[in-house]
Structure formats: C-alpha cells, structure tokens
Amino acid sequence: MCLGVPGEIREIEGNEAVVDFWGVERRVRLDIVGSAVDEGDYILNHVGYAIRKIPESEVEETMELFETMLDADPADMLTDDVMDELEANAGAPTPATSGGDEQDEEDLLDELGIDV
C-alpha cells in the first residue's frame, strides 16, 4: 500500500484526471497532487490519488525504475501491490478499458514484458 505508481495524464476534468499507466487508462483524483498539472504531465498515483507531479527531468528514469522493479513473475508481491494501486481506480473505468480488469492486468503485464 505504500508504493505509488507513475502514469501520464491524458485528460483533466475538474478534480479528476484520466491517467495512462503503460497503456491502461484509469481515473485519478487530483485533490492533493500539490502542484499545477496539465495533460502530458506524469504523476505518482497512490490509492486512486495523485500524490506528486513527477518533474519532467525525472520522468524517464522513474518509468525505467518501475519497469525494472516489476520485471518479475506476476505472482510477485511487489507486482501485486502495484496492481492493487492500479485497481484503486477500477471503480470508474474509462471506455477505453471497459474490457474488464483481467484484460487490463494482462495488458499491463504484457507491456512490462512479464510472461504470464
């Protein structure tokens, strides 16, 4: 529960954003992000809330680190916790991800090169 997951903002509607996590789109609240954010910015998502805007200069490294961390089998605890973070927004799936949570997980694992 203590991990945050980075993603890219696609759209903003009021206090809510549609954020892309490795091809999977989720809704994320912006109430406590603490900085002005715009489409194209990267944020760190924790339990459905953006808790930090990731400075542009750090985006590439942050994304790489996460891909390294998650380079493990899907039953792994760290991977599992990250999945939970993404599920945090499953209550409001966007049309793009209406294929269901299982499909989303598979897409994400695929994107990360994790063999299911």
Add this chain to the structure above:
Amino acid sequence: MSERNPPIDGPTGSISGSEGDDELRFRDPEKADALADRLAEIGDELDDPPATVMHVCGSHEQSIAKFGLRSLLPDTVNLVMGPGCPVCVTNMPEVDEAVALAEKGVTIATYGDMLKVSGTAKSLDDVRSEGADVRVVYGTQDAVELAEDLDGEVVFFATGFETTAAPTAAVIRDDPPENFSVLSAHKYIPPAMEIVAEMPDTEIDGYLAAGNAAIITGHGIFDGLVDRHGLPVVVGGFEPLDILAGLVKLVEHVRDGDQTVENAYPRCVTRDGNRVAKEQLWDVFEAVGGEWRGIAHIPNANLQLRDEYAEYDASKRFDVDASYLREQSGSRLLHDCICGDIMAGAADPTDCRLFGEACTPADPVGACMVSSEGTCKIWHEYGGRPDL
C-alpha cells in the same frame, strides 16, 4: 516464471550457497557490487560494530527480500525492519470496533490487507463468512462510490500511514454522501520511530526512512527525531540501488557519529513535502496517543478525525460497544505470536515457532503474516524457512 531468491537466513542475511548473486536481478549489477564493497569498507571502519539500522517500510522489506539485499551486506551491518506495516500495528480493539459494526448490520469497506487481521475474538473475514457485509475496496473513492450505490450505512475502515491518510482526508473534505463515514485506524509513523529508537532490546544506530511516506511529510519531519535521539536518518527510495545507496550514506553517518538527516531520494522527496496534502491531512485528522499492537502505547501516532468532521466519524456516529467481543476467546496461538518483537526490530520472523508452521499467509495467526507489508509474510514469500 522466474525463480525465487534463495532463502534468507537471519538479520545479516547470508544466503545459503554461493550461487546467490546469479539470482539477483539488478538493473546494474556492477553498481550494486560497488555499493556493497563500499559498505564493507565503511563497516570495517566502525568503532563499535555491528551497526544496526532499521527501515520502516513494507515496500523496502519487499525489495530487500525480493532482491536478496541482505546477502550483499557485510557482517558489520545489521538491517532490520521496524513498525513499517500500518495494518500490522492496528490494535485488536480497533479491529473489534469494525467487527462489532459489521455484526450490527453496517456495510464495512476496507483494504484487502485488513480482512484477515484478527481482533480479540475474530477478524472481518470471520464475520463476513457468518453473513456480515464486508467489502474489499482498493481506495477511498471506491468506498464513497459504494455508499452512493447503497441505501444503508457504509463505513470505510481506513488504515495506512500518512500517504494513505491524506487521500482519506481529501474524500472527507469533498462532501461525501450522508451514509458514508470513516472508522480511522490511520497511523502516523514519526512518533513511533522515536519510541522504537529508545527500546532497550532494539538498540538502533540509525534509520533508513521511507521515501514514499516522506513524499507527503517531507524529510524536515525527522529533524526533531535526530535532535532528541542523536541518530542519523537517511531517507531512501525502494529500488534496490536506492536502498544500497541509502545504506552506504547511513552507515557512513553512524561511523562518523553524525546526527543528521540526509535525503538520498531527491527524485521524490523534498524538505517540506507535499504542502497541499499535509494541509488536508491535518485539517481532517489530529494525532492522539494509542496502543500499537504488540509494541507500546505511542503518543501522537494514531490519526483521529477532528471534532469539525465528527459527522463522518463512525466511532461517534454509531456509539460502538465492542466490549462483548473481548469476553469471547480468540485463537490460543495468538499468545505465542511475536509480531510485536518483530515490529520493534528485536526479533526475526524465523525466531517465532509459529512461522511457516502454524502461521502461514493462507492461515495467518499474527498480523505480520497477513499484510503484504508485514515482515513475516514477506519473509515467507521470498525466503520461506531458512535451510538449516
């Protein structure tokens, strides 16, 4: 399917066999080796080895266990996990309150980790199997949406440190539905670090503080701890190289007797943290004293809703009486559970006679075997029982 790391063996974590290094999955193994060599050099320069350093983050422990980091540490550095699992330190009477509410017919929404944590007599999972309405949610917002969908009362049994408490605060400030309330088991970690720092069985020389929680609080929060307890604190990230780099800096400070806070995670952590998140957190919550399961009574470390938000405080809305649960007997095995010692850094999971035998993730006795941030569950997942 990739292979698990070899078993970890005790706090200094010598890996059985010499093939261990091949199993490490570092992005940059050369850097990791260089950091490990540096750590061994500094370790040799310690006046009073070994240096015992404590981290307080379940994600740190996951990374340490997953990447077998203890196998890279010299004998002069002892790395232990402290009370870094908010679910694990939730006290039995707090769980009892949620259980009593569920038995009263209220819908309880909570994080999955909380389900199997035992109260005095039973867990939320137990009452769910008896027919109570207990739902797992992944975030506060899901609990609010559940309340919007249902006619009856929905109580969000909230757990987590400041990083998770800030989103709970945001939801309460955002005019949630009338049938929504929060039973707060949120915890605040800095005061607990101060208490554990002075525990005689623990003898900590320095703290590796959790980078993620410090995103919210900022590393300035640790200045007081350093002043009052004369320990160095290094804020570290959770990627394997971040942890090793943090340890190098921390053990250097221990060697030099520095009483200082260093930020080894500048990618994410600033001195002041996230001001907006902090304002919302402290607008909704106040820190009060309370018992942390198995550890101690800790002043100012439980987050309770302020009077201004009493209408959303489930403990006030429902006037819960959970005393009847304390008259029922829980598992006798709980008497043998040493979660408290483990969370205070005074024992390892392998010191517990229940570990991996009577207590497993499928059938946990203590809270440390329930949560994915609990030391016992993490050791069980990545190491199992050591080869003896």
